[in-house]
Amino acid sequence: MSTEFLDALTILEKDKGISRDVLIDAIEAALVSAYKRNFNQAQNVRVDLNVDTGTMRVFARKEVVDEVFDPRLEISIEDAKNYNPNYVVGDIVELEVTPKDFGRIAAQTAKQVVTQRVREAERGIVYSEFIDREEDIMTGIVQRLDHRYIYVALGKIEALLPINEQMPNESYKPHDRIKVFLTKVEKTTKGPQIFVSRSHPGLLKRLFEIEVPEIFDGTVEIKSVAREAGDRSKISVYADNPEVDPVGACVGARGGRVQAIVNELKGEKIDIVEWSEDPVEFVANALSPSKVLEVQVNEEEKATTVIVPDYQLSLAIGKRGQNARLAAKLTNWKIDIKSETDARALGIYPREENLLVSEPTESDEEDDLFKDGIE
Template sequence: MENAASLNRLELLQVADAVAREKVIDRDIVLEAMEEAVQKAARAKYGHENDIRANIDRGTGEIRLARVREVVEEVENEATQITPADAQFQLEGAAVGDFLIEPLPPIDFGRIAAQTAKQVIVQKVREAERERQYEEYKDRVGEVVNGIVKRVEYGNVTVDLGKADAVVRRDEMLPRESFRQGDRIRAYIYDVRPEPRGPQIFLSRSHPQFMSKLFGQEVPEIYDGIIEVKAVARDPGSRAKIAVLSADSSIDPVGACVGMRGSRVQAVVNELQGEKIDIIQWSPDQASFIVNALAPAEVAKVVLDEDANRIEVVVPDDQLSLAIGRRGQNVRLASQLSGWDIDILTEDEESNRRQAEFTDRTQIFMNALDVDETIAQLLAAEGFTSIEDVMYVDVAEIAEIEGFDEEIATELSRRAQEFVEASNAEMEAKRVELGISDDIVNLGAFTPAMIVALGEAGVKELDDLADLAGDELTNSEDGILRDFDLKLENANEIIMAARAHWFDEEESEAESGAETDGDVEGSEAEVPAS
């Protein structure tokens, strides 16, 4: 810009065209930047308090300068305002609200002015370039791109994508992976953000979807949509599991991903620096899918708890280490892949635990129902887990248990009812002693024992309960009702019911406020009539 003074009109337009082509931005944006630069230089000459506008003719390149003042009734700033009387000398019929435009002679750029103009233009062009980059890449999140390593700083890699720069942070690289300037790199765009210093394009080589996209490039059936990648779990640089499903029953999804002699999966493994990949057949049956996900370990039995989203997997003793994997890697990846919490037990551990649970239930029945061990064991063996079960189950159903008759069943049901009623009476007395509000009882969502547990934790009024979050009731470590079979979904519903009176109060206040407004308006209307 040092020679801006010597630029003729045609050269000015040629420079604008050249910059627009080089930076791949609109020519008008460059010319607007030039206009702003000229305005800045003109204000430095004529005074910064003046409102000076510059215009570059898009056809001829001619620069026109003008001073703009607003016509106002009372002048507060003489540099930007003028009265209608003074404006009449230059603009006949000038009225308040009009703008008076006075042409100014063109200025010659000095060295300082030219340098300032250059900085303005460079800044404006840079901003336009950043905006273009953001617009181009914001919708490309989820793509795999190739680039050249531009520089490496503190483990973070800056990548030249051709039209923009991107960054691979150190924690998004594969372990023990290093790049040098000039290396080619392939990565996954996981985020694009507009930041003050320009759009930040974030790349990753450790993201699970990077592996999914690589398989899409290597396996035509995935690209064509015949095979779908249902889930991916990765321990970057070490091991991964990918679950696939075929829409065509004649095509084996696992075989298609492995390829002839493992050529397809090997291409992905090579890109990921030798990361071991287990390809698994996805199944809508969660138990079957989790058994597949734990491969290569063999599974003897699975028990699902859908409410808690947990699954208990029983494996032979010699398969335990294989199922868990080194540092828990195999079970951790299987859990990530399936979305279930997985507990792994050996057959001996499961047997011992079942026996302990059976013994505990037997003891509960012996103590609460005052029966001998044989009867208590029969109840436990039939699947009864609590005294409430015995009370609520039909007498005829209990009588059908081998070794029982109707007389024994009736007596057991009576004793169970007596025990539950006595227990409830004891809990009711505790509730009153703790000072727990009837409002909590009236929700009808808690057993007496649960209400006492709430009171002992300081939850005694409806507002105390309404202030809680669902997991504060159900959390397995410190939840107030962790010892009771309360699901998080149910806990959230109960808390919302406890908050209902808040909304009722707000509506009542709003209605009373509206009535008060109506009374005021009515009294004002009556005054003139009187």
């Protein structure tokens, strides 16, 4: 075997991150198989590859015995002593059996092994790189589309964006740059397979971490996210420091921070509400932008009854129940919304134990665009 080939192993070690010793061990093991296959030998053999000279030798390994039953695996004590008088029964004798034309077979075998190991190593490197980025956000380039997936290039690998993880309000074309959320990294026989999403709530969370420094440094914490991709989302935030306005930090000056996220999500509306340990306050906040008169809590069933002014009922429920549905997902509480008139008729409002959240005023009908997010 040429020294140039061994020099190539050193280069591969630097470029691909594959240990030279690992490659040499793999080549030696492959040469053993090649020897047995090409020379019809079933005996135990060992290949010695000299990395300094580039030479190789094949040795048959035979056990020293008193009586030989299989000459391919055994050697008599008398014959063994011809090689070394110190041999005793049970020792292993190695006899060189290198074929004259083994160099050609060795070169071909070594090339196949190195190619395979390089491929495996590259797959391993890619897998190690991406397994640590599960539930993270990356920017990719749309490569092609079919009836099952959109194929997104993430550096050295193509990720799969399934139909059910795409946003219904956007279309994709080759060469589009999009941000995606890595949902799963799988190791397969053909290499790592990466699945990404545009509709996962985690994408919204990561976008806020990128746009809002206070979230990135931990000053503001995202407590929960509820999302109906492409249409509307709600996110609850909290700050330990009473001097920090978590909602204002996420909205940004003139709504700049949240608007950047809305643009990335192709116009998806986002409500930002303040998290509270008190379910009364939290549920009321989650139903933003509607105003709430009272929240009645059933701890055992983890359910709430929310009373809203008559003119706010449709706003509280939302189009096709969306606002109430997202609020329930955000708070993890069941929410039953009733108008003030219906609640009075049922005798459940007002109660002696007043859980008043906010008094409706004339200005309640005018919603501030950036108070709780982008409407």
